Amino acid sequence: MHPVARTPDEWRELLTAVSERPFRAAQVFRWIHQRGVMDPSAMTDLGRGLRERLGELGLSDPLTVREVRRSRDGTRKLLLEVRGGGLVECVLIPMSRPGADEEDADAAAASLDPDDVPNSRERVTLCISTQHGCAMGCVFCASGRAGLQRGLGPEEIVAQVLIAKRYLTPEEDLRNLVFMGMGEPLQHYEVTRRAIELITHPDGLGMSPRRITVSSVGLVGGIRRLGEDFAGKVGLAISLHAPDNETRSRLIPINERYPVEELMRALRAYPLPRRRRITIEYTLIDGVNASLDHARRLAILLRGLRVKVNLIPMNPVEGAGLTAPPAAAVAAFRAHLHAAGVSCFVRVRRGDDVDAACGQLALKGEPIRLRRGRPAD
Structure with missing residues (x-):
C-alpha cells in the first residue's frame, strides 16, 4: 500500500x-x-x-505535475503523470467572480454546512479524476475515447487535492470537491470510498463530506453503497442526459445494464439530508436530446424527486460531431422545466479555452460517434 x-x-x-x-x-x-x-x-x-x-516505505508524490494551463476565466487545469506513464487531469474552478450567476448561488445553497465559518476569500471548486481513461463510453465525453487504461489508487486521488492546493493563491479557499473528472468514480467503489475517508479525516484535509459530490453515469450498486456508507452526507450527481431508454442508451451504453427506471428507483432510495438535493446533469445536444418533448418527458421522469437539473450545452469535443443547440433552444428547454416546477440552471462554460470544460478532459483520440445497438459488457 x-x-x-x-x-x-x-x-x-x-x-x-x-x-x-x-x-x-x-x-x-x-x-x-x-x-x-x-x-x-x-x-x-x-x-x-x-x-x-x-x-x-516509498513515501513520495504519487503524481508528477507535467503542465498547468490557465484559462482566461481563472480556471486552472493540471496535467498530472501517473505511475507507469499517462496523464490524468484535475481542474481548479473559481466559483465567485464579478457577474457570478445563479449557478454559483445554487451550488452554494446545495452545500450548506453548519460548521461553516464565513470568510472573504474567493471560493474554488476542485474537479478530480478517479481513472486514467474511462470504460463508460459516453459519446459526448472525451475521457472515454481511448477506453479505460487503469483505475487510480486512493493515493493518486488524494494527491490531486494535495497538489492542487499548492496552486491556490492566499486569496482563494478550496470549498468544494467534485468527483467529475476522468473516469467513473463508482466503478471501483472501494477506492473512491477510501479516498473520501482520507480527504475527510479530521487529522488530514478535514473536508466536510457535505462539500464533496460524486458524479456517476448511474451504477446502481455504487449509488446504494455511497448512500449507506456516508448516510447521504456526500452529494450525488447523476449523468442522465436523456429521459428515455432509447436515447440514453445511444448516449450512455451502460444504460442497457441499468435502465432509466432502475436508476430512478435508486435515486428515490438515496438518503438525502434536509436541504440537500441530487444533481441531475443533462448535456444538451442539438438534434439528439434537446427538444421540448425531451424537456416534457424529463419533467415527468423527475416528478417527486428532490433534484436540481444542471443543463450543459454541449462543449466542443474534437471528432465528436455533436454540437450544442442554439441559445434560444436552451432557454426554451430551461423555461419548460421551470414551468413544470423543476429547479434547473444552465452551467456557465468555464475553462473551454484550455480544454477543461465539462466533457473535455482527455487526450486526443479517435472520433467518437453515437452508438447504436447493445454495448459491450
Whole structure:
C-alpha cells in the first residue's frame, strides 16, 4: 500500500510494529495530509530513524505535475503523470467572480454546512479524476475515447487535492470537491470510498463530506453503497442526459445494464439530508436530446424527486460531431422545466479555452460517434 493511502490507524499499526511510539502515526499523517509534505527529510519533528523508514516505505508524490494551463476565466487545469506513464487531469474552478450567476448561488445553497465559518476569500471548486481513461463510453465525453487504461489508487486521488492546493493563491479557499473528472468514480467503489475517508479525516484535509459530490453515469450498486456508507452526507450527481431508454442508451451504453427506471428507483432510495438535493446533469445536444418533448418527458421522469437539473450545452469535443443547440433552444428547454416546477440552471462554460470544460478532459483520440445497438459488457 502506498504511504499516502494509509489511514492513521494503519500508520499506528505499522509504526508500533517497528517500535515507534503510537503518537508518531498522527504526526506522519498530518505531515502528509495537512501540510502536503511528501519528502520525509522535511518532516522536522520526526526522528532521523523514522524519516529513513518513511523513505524506505516509498513515501513520495504519487503524481508528477507535467503542465498547468490557465484559462482566461481563472480556471486552472493540471496535467498530472501517473505511475507507469499517462496523464490524468484535475481542474481548479473559481466559483465567485464579478457577474457570478445563479449557478454559483445554487451550488452554494446545495452545500450548506453548519460548521461553516464565513470568510472573504474567493471560493474554488476542485474537479478530480478517479481513472486514467474511462470504460463508460459516453459519446459526448472525451475521457472515454481511448477506453479505460487503469483505475487510480486512493493515493493518486488524494494527491490531486494535495497538489492542487499548492496552486491556490492566499486569496482563494478550496470549498468544494467534485468527483467529475476522468473516469467513473463508482466503478471501483472501494477506492473512491477510501479516498473520501482520507480527504475527510479530521487529522488530514478535514473536508466536510457535505462539500464533496460524486458524479456517476448511474451504477446502481455504487449509488446504494455511497448512500449507506456516508448516510447521504456526500452529494450525488447523476449523468442522465436523456429521459428515455432509447436515447440514453445511444448516449450512455451502460444504460442497457441499468435502465432509466432502475436508476430512478435508486435515486428515490438515496438518503438525502434536509436541504440537500441530487444533481441531475443533462448535456444538451442539438438534434439528439434537446427538444421540448425531451424537456416534457424529463419533467415527468423527475416528478417527486428532490433534484436540481444542471443543463450543459454541449462543449466542443474534437471528432465528436455533436454540437450544442442554439441559445434560444436552451432557454426554451430551461423555461419548460421551470414551468413544470423543476429547479434547473444552465452551467456557465468555464475553462473551454484550455480544454477543461465539462466533457473535455482527455487526450486526443479517435472520433467518437453515437452508438447504436447493445454495448459491450
